[in-house]
Amino acid sequence: MVGEGSDSVFGKILTIMTSETLDQGQMSCEEIRKNIQKYVDKWRNVEGSLIMVLHDIQEDIGYVPREWAMEIGKALDIKLARIYEVLTFYHYFKLKPQGKHSIHVCTGTACHIKGAPAILEILKTQLGFNVGETTADRLFNLDVVRCVGACGLAPAVVIDGEVNGKSTPEKIIEKVKSLQS
């Protein structure tokens, strides 16, 4: 499996695009306006309505697209700059669509020494994305964390909240493959 490059099943993941992963940002302004209206109506006269609207959108579609933020700004008469100040202040809000599964590679000192870089490398080459990115099919997110407190199990990789101790590139790729199907 290792080193099969873009011919592997993971290479193929990148090219599969299904309709349900279609970027919300591709809607027309008209459609977006219609969509956000219900959120805006719900919270219109409530103090702190901005954050509630953003919260609901994050809950419902998993991130807050830029085009949506612009329409919210118009509907609530709030500057886009202010909306982003809120969006970027709370880690809760995502600005890009997130993958179905999250992969956090620990790069704390112990994990780094015990082989985290090799794991990161294989994930990057096999899935074709970088740290902080999501695969084109929206299946996986890749992130690094400083230390998950599992140094005894180094190197650790957290997949969907579950710690995989004493990881190897092979084991991780195996796990990722099982999630893909």
Add this chain to the structure above:
Amino acid sequence: MNTEIIKATINGTPVEVPAGTKILEAARKVHIKIPTLCKHQDLLPSGGCGLCIVRVKGSPKMFRACTTPLENGMDITTHDAEIVETRKTVLELILSNHPDECLTCGRNTNCELQRLSAEFGIRDDKIKRYVPDLPKDASTGSIIIDARKCIKCGRCVQVCQEIQNVWALSFLHRGINTKMAPCGDISLAESPCIRCGQCAAHCPTGAIVEKDDVPAVWDALHNPEKFCTVQIAPAVRVSLGEEFGLPPGTDLTKKIYAALRRLGFKAIFDSNFSADLTIMEEASEFVDRFTKNPSSLPLVTSCCPSWTDFMEKMHPDFIDHFSSAKSPQQMMGAMVKTYFAQKNNIDPAKIFQLSIMPCTAKKFELERCKEMKSSGYPDVDCSITTREFARMIKQSGIDFDSIPEEKADSILGEHSGAGVIFGTTGGVMEAALRTAYNVITGKNLEKEAIDIQSVRGLDGVKEATIGVGNFNVRVAVAHGLANVEYILDKVREAKQQGKESPYHFIEVMACPGGCIGGGGQPYGVTDNLRQKRMAGIYQCDRNCPVRCSHDNPEIKKIYADFLGSPRSEKAHELLHTHYQSRPIYQR
């Protein structure tokens, strides 16, 4: 109003101030300087940097002098060993995230962080330096943001949001990841930024500086093929001296002409002349609307490119009210490449026209739209700020202090007092009214009335009614774009109710104080400094034998020789432009 007087002591000295006064200002009153970094006099204190900490007797914690109001009976210590040591640590922490690049920085020798490090005698990197690798944003062509040098004081954001109401910059993320940038991963050029440079003027460090166009000017001067010409803006002459240790407001017009000649410019012109030309066109437009088509009022001035950009982005419903007259910078360029070139038999393709401006937006104006090339060539080839010009003089070996005064070139150099007051808020209005008065009544304003005091000064919005013959002309003047809203809303409201506009004529300049407070002026601007520069401008006006644009003999000559009359076909072709609605966000 709260007029309660607070009594306290600072470093053992009794002090009395009105309630609400912050410890910082109270200390200043008794001649004590508390070091500050994030606080700027134009802005509300944010308490961000922690440098201004002081001790209040009886309290275990330290207080920030910039945000803490003085209270009755407080016994304050501003300097002791521990306070100074803490301040030093604060600075060392800031420096540990700051690149070690003073020698190649745009603020070298003129940076608030650098000055404090020098004053505190910081000699080594006590804390290991970590500077995240962040890209520069040079997308606007006017200013360059180098986020690595940002100390997160928030001044730029406050200026951009509160004073200019543009909201191009925002305070994104938090903690160590905090950054001042346009929202949503876009470049500044794609944001609503109007290139006013007020963020650069208020930044304490080199994190936001003007784009340096000096190398392009040297290239032109060293190119034997080029015939180099130059114009200087009204506001530059009263501020340049600050770069050479002279008091703000010193009029250096004639020394500047001399320095320009020594730099190698073959013809030296003055934007004051083209300001007179702008007035001829704009006043004629105003009188025309006022007498023949009052429903098309108010007329709004358009010589500030940041304001024009702002209007196109945020208030396109005012497009029809904008004067189509180009700014003095562009009018001068158009005249140099047509009239001057023809008269002197010079190929306009070989002419290089530089403008020296108090302004970063003027760099952007050069390419604003196709009318900026109406002579068939770019009206103006390059625009540099007062700060860049000061550097050129220093690079050239000219001893500016002792250089004897010289005159500008004729014919695009002579100017009236009305031309020079363009450099300050209220000035364009005053200049236009002096000429409109003459056009409507056939007479000049009386000597005592020629200084139109009601439109002068630093109030954010100035409203006045000026008697012009049998008419009353209602005018409004705003500077600092946040002040514009009030005026525009009043006009809109009247329009909606089908009433006459509350104003006939509106002047707007983007920068607080007008161009004297421009984003390209020497650093350290405060209201006090603006006032001194403004006084210098009005002194220039009083010193002029001719006070009105229409009395400028060279203006008369250029209409007689070349343009015909104001708003003739030729004038329209060369001196006017158009506006269009633009999206606030390009992406």
